Amino acid sequence: MLSERRLEVLRAIVQDYVGTEEPVGSKALTERHKLGVSPATVRNDMAVLEDEGFIAQPHTSAGRIPTDKGYRLFVDKLAGVKPLSSPERRAIHNFLDGAVDLDDVVGRTVRLLAQLTRQVAVVQYPSLTRSTVRHVELLSLAAARLMLVLITDTGRVEQRMIDCPAPFGETSLADLRARLNSRVVGRRFADVPQLVQDLPDSFESEDRGTVSTVLSTLLETLVEETEERLMIGGTSNLTRFGHDFPVMIRPVLEALEEQVVLLKLLGEAKDSGMTVRIGHENAHEGLNSTSVVAVGYGSGDEAVAKLGVVGPTRMDYPGTMGAVRAVARYVGQILAES
């Protein structure tokens, strides 16, 4: 186990490196932090920390920089979550209140998060599978053409066109609409398939084809849209990456464009509590020099989706974690109210 002071040295190295973005040497450390020991002692400690793999030197006779393992220790043991200042808290309220619909909530959240953390923000739309059905609407557009509209308790709306195998009367339509709603409203998406499977049986044979078509479209929608949507923002913060940003930025931009990658990234985060993935802990290669801070958010006690930020491993973890947590909580409240 590392002594108390060595941990203190590691903390100091991380803090300085995050601030200056330059390898930090023993002398600078003793000057900027009250460690109470001489540079030589710090050098010994640093040698140990390097042996243990917490720090590394880019080249002989340069200062040290934290490794992923070093950041990991820092996050787990040495750093708390920094609560937001009250101006920041006010900013969250001002920014998120007055959102008119779900798109707006997500859009504002992503901008807010990017602004607070000065990093790339990623916000997942509330999941459909974990949502409940608020309403299913069926509209007749033409004799044999329907529109299916699906509304969730989180305000998300999906619609699909349906070409019916046979004309479908207004009364049958009203009937189907009523029966559908009575069965599925308030239920979780995941349960819908069983709830509707016997519906066609109760219709006249000439309508049965259409009813089946409608139901299969509904189920398809549920499956397809399990593939979640998300929104990202603050990509211009990538230019803050550091002096080597020209090399780093390309794979990161590419990864950010792949929704699949991002969804997997958020998916790997724990359902509750904050998850921090540092550097190579991220499965995706392009993100090997980034850290991801993610957390679930939801209207109630349960997470309906996740949000987070992507930034350089050299980031202000306490501040970032504080901002992410605060935003997630407030978004949860907003969703609960609407």
Place this chain on the structure above:
Amino acid sequence: MLSERRLEVLRAIVQDYVGTEEPVGSKALTERHKLGVSPATVRNDMAVLEDEGFIAQPHTSAGRIPTDKGYRLFVDKLAGVKPLSSPERRAIHNFLDGAVDLDDVVGRTVRLLAQLTRQVAVVQYPSLTRSTVRHVELLSLAAARLMLVLITDTGRVEQRMIDCPAPFGETSLADLRARLNSRVVGRRFADVPQLVQDLPDSFESEDRGTVSTVLSTLLETLVEETEERLMIGGTSNLTRFGHDFPVMIRPVLEALEEQVVLLKLLGEAKDSGMTVRIGHENAHEGLNSTSVVAVGYGSGDEAVAKLGVVGPTRMDYPGTMGAVRAVARYVGQILAES
């Protein structure tokens, strides 16, 4: 007026510079293009072109690069629109067919355009003000709480919560729904306000307050959403910007994050026909070293929105213009079908 050969020299310079991204000299020009004259002659021509402001040299004794004015002349007079190859055309079909809803259409379009042009793609959602109403739906969520759902002919869906001043019965609701739809379905959004203004008068006094609330929410939605939405993609193509991309990329990324800027950018494009804005022709400062190629698209003869790409002024104009035009046409078809 410039002689035929001088124009030819300009064309050659533009083509070479776009290809190599390096200042092009007189010798290289005569080697790569059959101009039929010696380097010395080309040098004289280049001196003239430089006097006229079509080309410039980064420093004495380097080759020449086209200026914005040079690109302008190239686009206006020297370059056609390059039609797509048939594999590319097939790619468009494969990629866009099978889109399930409007979000999907726009999403696929943006990815496709980014891929074809290897630049940043921007696609505006079909405008509401120019759209027509397909259906207005009113759902009762609770005794005094309604949901308004607005569906456009381009497949766009907007919804709003409404808190009613007084409980509103199912019959009144059905009544309002029917009257609303009979008045506005098939009409343009811009015309809706006049069409509904006298609606409250025909209701019982106890319902009149709710009806007014619903209508004002509807009108609000129309106004708010005139503020258009758009989607961008292919930002990782910004890394293709050239050797000076580290400096260029930041203002561009920042501009791309400002929806307002992008909307203005697309708004400045002509309603019909392709618009190319080169370098400083763009009002926004951050985009002074980019060119924007934009074109309107629509389900019928009229444009309902615009799409385009943003790239370095040093871009392949004929190819880009060809791709943008082809994609716009095909998206128009898709929208017309749905």
Place this chain on the structure above:
DNA sequence: GCTGGCACTCGTGAGGACAGAGTGCCAGGG
């Protein structure tokens, strides 16, 4: 009006010297 020749200008890259920062190690002292 085109061409070949020539002198001139600069940016670029290689090579070398130098200062500065930082380290590792060691011997001495609390």
Place this chain on the structure above:
DNA sequence: CCCTGGCACTCTGTCCTCACGAGTGCCAGC
């Protein structure tokens, strides 16, 4: 046993200089 000061060593980054080459502008001749 741990800390400290000292010292030699190793790198990197920077600043020269210098030679090279690409490209130009100009001029005289065809």
